[in-house]
Amino acid sequence: DAGVIQSPRHEVTEMGQEVTLRCKPISGHNSLFWYRQTMMRGLELLIYFNNNVPIDDSGMPEDRFSAKMPNASFSTLKIQPSEPRDSAVYFCASSFGQRTDTQYFGPGTRLTVL
């Protein structure tokens, strides 16, 4: 299995631009998670999908962030408009069951907003 796939691996953009991060979970997994990692705040859960349905989006920082999961094999995290404070590494993870099952993380997308 290829594991969780994320694209792009690196993204540099200017403030105000729209940014879309993509994730392909492991085939057969029915839970998907988006995390943000920064030095100041560590690993933060942004949103959790189960069977393509958003279950918990309490970690989404503000309305500029949105996430979708149109099918079991694809999810996007969009930031519009982006701000310098959004600069971080964004991870996607998937699990076979729920949060308490092993989460498999992707390699992450390093986002830099200038």
Added chain:
Amino acid sequence: GENVEQHPSTLSVQEGDSAVIKCTYSDSASNYFPWYKQELGKGPQLIIDIRSNVGEKKDQRIAVTLNKTAKHFSLHITETQPEDSAVYFCAATDNYGQNFVFGPGTRLSVLP
């Protein structure tokens, strides 16, 4: 909600020595405690986990102990090797995955 603290934030050990990282949590309903290892440029990877019905779990050089009364759990790495150098994260959650919270991480350096 859950609050997870982790100590120390950095740890340096000589190759072959043992390393211990400790985490404390606040929610007494928490009963699942995974540990993740994150190498440079990679995502976190699960290395071991423990549930509240056991007090200790071992996997080769890695062990985790849990004290539910004191609300703390620890990662023990014996016979450390340079490839153990990484950032280690603990996490805590309840049965339903509510309040799944990661600790701030410990940067372990194993010196040859």
